[in-house]
Amino acid sequence: MNATALSSPTATPASGTDLLLWVAFPYICLAVFVVGHVWRYRQDQFGWTTHTSQLLEHRWLRWGSPLFHLGAFMVIAGHVVGLAVPASWTEAGGISEHTYHTTAVWAGSVAGVAMVTGLGMLCARRLLTRRIRLGTDRSDKVLFPLLSATVLLGISATAAHNVLGAGYDYRETISVWFRGIFTLQPRPEAITGAPLLFQLHALTACLLFAGWPFTRLVHVWSVPIGYLARPYLVYRRRATPAPAPTAGGRPRSTSGSRRAA
Amino acid sequence: MRVMAQVAMVMNLDKCIGCHTCSVTCKQTWTNRTGVEYAWFNNVETKPGVGYPRRYEDQEHWKGGWMLDKRGRLVLRSGGRVKRLLSLFSNPDLPSIEDYYEPVTYDYDNLVSAPAQKDMPVARPRSVLTGRPTAITWGANWEDGLGGAPEHAGADPNLTGAWADKVKFEFEQTFLFHLPRLCEHCLNPACVSACPSGAMYKRVEDGIVLVDQDRCRGWRMCVTACPYKKVYVNHATGKAEKCTFCFPRIEAGQPTVCSETCVGRLRYLGLLLYDADKVGEAAATANERDLLEAQRGVFLDPSDPGVIAAARESGIPEDWLEAARRSPVYDLVMRYKVALPLHPEYRTLPMVWYVPPLSPVLDSVDAAGGNQDDPDHVFAAVTRLRIPLEYLAELFTAGDTDVVAGVLMKLTALRSYMRERTLGEAGDEKVLKAVGLTAGEGQDLHRLLAVAKYADRYVVPAAHKEDAAALTAMENRCPVETSGEAEPRKVMLGIPTLRRHTTAGGRP
């Protein structure tokens, strides 16, 4: 799949296991992520939903869901800055390593705590409320453990090494590996020396991405920002004479919205 | 003028006996599936009563429908666009299952499989949501026929005015009536406007409001926005579902299931032509009590040559125009003006209208020691007995008792005139004239309200095959099939197949 990538020269040759874990595995997960989404979007519009459970339980969700989501957005933003943006860029932008580090630890802690608390509440209601537990389908049974594992590993790695510990500069190691994946110049050796917790976090994250298209997480791509601009009233014509439904889909209705109010 | 047609409904409440046949046949057709056990696209409530879901009419609490902001602009009560997106993660105004009721099934199996024993085996109720035995403590029509009303009915949101205190203590003795409800297929549907993904829409050809099951993403905002609480979350599929106005039947020129099976034969279906360009303006009418007339102002006279020309231009076919001219709904709503909308103050411009019941007034006449059959007693009651009138006005005219009184006067006059005629007398036309009807009109209205046959009650023109969703689908397969193995999850009519096989997981 990535012949070029695999054969690209590396400073210290990585072992076979390292290649498998830090090159092949991430690429496989990414491929599943991309192809999975395309497949699901085309085949399963009907299953593409948040699968709301607020009707059945709202007390825990009321706080758990906003906390989790807000935390998640901050955490995602943090990962983008920490992983995708090289240290040299932030420094060029006038942000010293010290400033970066303090901000990261503080903002990261707030985000992490929000996300963990929120997720904890969401998991708790899923386990403790019988109605919700019975409504938990196979994809949820994969999603929630995987998401929890990723989040917990991530936060304990940070806590162990960067908050309580001496500080581990992941920007010079893990980030380099991470960017290498996307620039198609894999650098497995950059992560092999990272602490175990970070490594496990990276691996579960890869798995989470592989699972993403098959779970309710697809709702993330349907953020309805279009709502800010569309006319309030939506009119549609009945389905137009449709070609006989084919295996891939059903008669599509011509849709069009017009302003009425 | 942008002419559109809508298949609308009128119900004559005096004839509803509260048998729930409509609800049951509707349920068997549309919502006997996992995930919507608690949902009744058609339900029948006893009034006064708290309704289903509980107190749904309390919009201060549930935030349904539209309102005018300080500058007189029409806004959704549940909030604008930005607020809606911010409350996506947890909708602050969503009814919970307890506000509907916990759906149950019974251990019927126990009746046949129980071993021989001293006691009679019983079928115990079991929650469909948890699979566990449960006590039934609420339902979609818990206070049926005012059962338990002294305990609950005081919570009816329509009982708010000063006059209402008295009702709370007396109404069990004075009046009750049944109110069958379904989605109103509004001209200005709040559910559509609140749907973040644009999955809900109103059909141009017949005005039916639907949820596109493929586009719904489960943001559950429509449930809050609908003031009648007639959109439901299917908790098994995670998508919104609502009354479809039986569009496959309507497209075939047949009445909806609730209408078809109505025991009281009190439902009417027919076309109303309306001017889509006037909808927004009408919904934003400043005074709530002017909304009724504003909505009537949106409807168009199907016999007016100008309207006919404009309708042709909008592509409405000739047989539909012909059907619009024969529409019983047009007669009741526009010609005789005896039908009124439910809660016009929600500003959604609802399209299921009601002929208000005279029975509460007649009951009051009895209670006051008068004679029901004497029109003078009834007229006096309509003008003097405030209680049923105030109550009906809360429901149908945003509190304007004059309008309700006017309709009830018409019904009383008609009743006395036709009673005389049936008894072989000539009938006193003066009574009719006092309410603005000629003898011919009186007899025509009476025929429509009392003896109309199937073909007079339901004037539904079939959809033109070239654009009927259901008809095209049906050519290829059964419209309500749930998918077989070969073609997974293909559902022709937006009826979701099950994603979960059973909710009552722990059933023996």
Ligand code: HEM
């Ligand atoms: C992009 C904007 C997002 C929006 C508007 C959004 C919205 C929602 C909504 C409405 C629910 C259903 C809550 C309910 O009623 O039960 C939900 C559930 C969920 N979301 Fe999001 N979400 C977003 C992004 C994310 C992200 C980035 C993640 C994680 C990576 C995420 C993970 C989840 C999970 C795990 C659930 C299931 C909660 C539960 O049922 O326990 N969401 N989301």
Ligand code: SF4
């Ligand atoms: S009554 Fe029907 S059309 Fe009107 S807002 Fe409610 S769901 Fe929408």
Ligand code: SF4
């Ligand atoms: S079937 Fe007719 S009479 Fe019976 S409850 Fe329904 S509307 Fe009323």
